[in-house]
Amino acid sequence: MASPVWGDLPHLNALDKIPRPFLIGVAGGTASGKSTVCSKIMEQLGQTSLLENNRMVTIISQDSFYRDLTLEEHKRATKGEYNFDHPDAFDTELMLKTLLDVKAGKRVELPAYDYVAHKRSPTSTAIIHCSDVVLFEGILVFYFPEIRDLFNMRLFVDTDPDIRLSRRVLRDIEERGRELDQILSQYVQLVKPAFEEFCLPTKKYADVIIPRGADNVVAIDLIVQHIQELLRPNRTSRRSRNNSDSIVERPH
Numbered sequence: 001m002a003s004p005v006w007g008d009l010p011h012l013n014a015l016d017k018i019p020r021p022f023l024i025g026v027a028g029g030t031a032s033g034k035s036t037v038c039s040k041i042m043e044q045l046g047q048t049s050l051l052e053n054n055r056m057v058t059i060i061s062q063d064s065f066y067r068d069l070t071l072e073e074h075k076r077a078t079k080g081e082y083n084f085d086h087p088d089a090f091d092t093e094l095m096l097k098t099l100l101d102v103k104a105g106k107r108v109e110l111p112a113y114d115y116v117a118h119k120r121s122p123t124s125t126a127i128i129h130c131s132d133v134v135l136f137e138g139i140l141v142f143y144f145p146e147i148r149d150l151f152n153m154r155l156f157v158d159t160d161p162d163i164r165l166s167r168r169v170l171r172d173i174e175e176r177g178r179e180l181d182q183i184l185s186q187y188v189q190l191v192k193p194a195f196e197e198f199c200l201p202t203k204k205y206a207d208v209i210i211p212r213g214a215d216n217v218v219a220i221d222l223i224v225q226h227i228q229e230l231l232r233p234n235r236t237s238r239r240s241r242n243n244s245d246s247i248v249e250r251p252h
């Protein structure tokens with residue numbers, strides 16, 4: 001019989017059998033603050049005395065799973081004309097296999113994504129060991145049903161589109177080697193329509209929607225408290241208590 005630790009617990013219903021790693025999906029539009037929210041959650045979970053030193057929190061980015069581009073696609077990418085916001089841009093099979101390995105407690109090695117070269121970095125990798133909590137963040141982490149179903153908790157970072165665009169412009173110029181006119185044309189022609197078609201409709205799958213992203217310290221504190229409570233050793237069944245779903249904001 002399978003161990004209850006790795007049991008088949010696709011979501012928050014089996015509250016008295018919390019699987020490790022506890023897999024959290026973090027979706028949201030480009031530059032909504034997904035990575036920043038994950039870093040804050042990781043920071044706050046790492047600091048708590050409830051988690052032992054040898055337990056870990058890991059962040060994986062969906063961007064590590066961008067497909068390799070053909071020569072022609074790469075040419076378009078350098079002109080800001082390749083659609084990186086479409087589900088087809090991702091290697092879904094590899095993404096699913098990796099997450100299943102992570103869930104099974106296997107060690108995985110992931111390349112960092114190089115946004116300047118539009119491909120996975122051949123030199124920089126992240127080793128993902130078996131962790132207590134794994135945060136998987138990206139624009140389309142709730143889009144693919146097989147992947148969506150793996151999460152034990154789903155968060156959607158909901159930041160105003162104008163703020164996202166202004167942050168993306170600064171970030172893409174400073175960190176991703178892009179020119180302003182290309183950032184804007186890519187955004188208008190590809191990023192924004194794909195957000196509306198593929199990312200925004202996945203908000204309904206979230207357990208918690210985080211308005212204003214990392215600025216929302218209250219939401220982040222509540223999420224961290226909730227995770228700590230779920231992962232507390234020897235916790236009593238939440239079904240026997242009354243405060244079980246107090247922080248879970250379920251969208252309509």
Ligand SMILES: Nc1ncnc2c1ncn2[C@@H]1O[C@H](COP(=O)(O)OP(=O)(O)O)[C@@H](O)[C@H]1O
Binds near residue numbers: 036
């Ligand atoms: N609350 C915030 N206030 C100011 N800048 C922020 C905030 N959250 C994120 N940023 C900045 O916006 C950019 C995108 O944030 P990031 O967390 O990487 O978003 P995402 O992972 O959703 O693309 C980064 O340059 C980041 O430093």
Ligand SMILES: Nc1ccn([C@@H]2O[C@H](COP(=O)(O)O)[C@@H](O)[C@H]2O)c(=O)n1
Binds near residue numbers: 031077084114117191
């Ligand atoms: N070579 C690439 C790969 C991706 N993008 C853009 O990145 C966005 C996703 O990353 P976030 O950190 O913003 O969530 C996505 O909107 C792609 O357009 C890119 O420009 N170039």
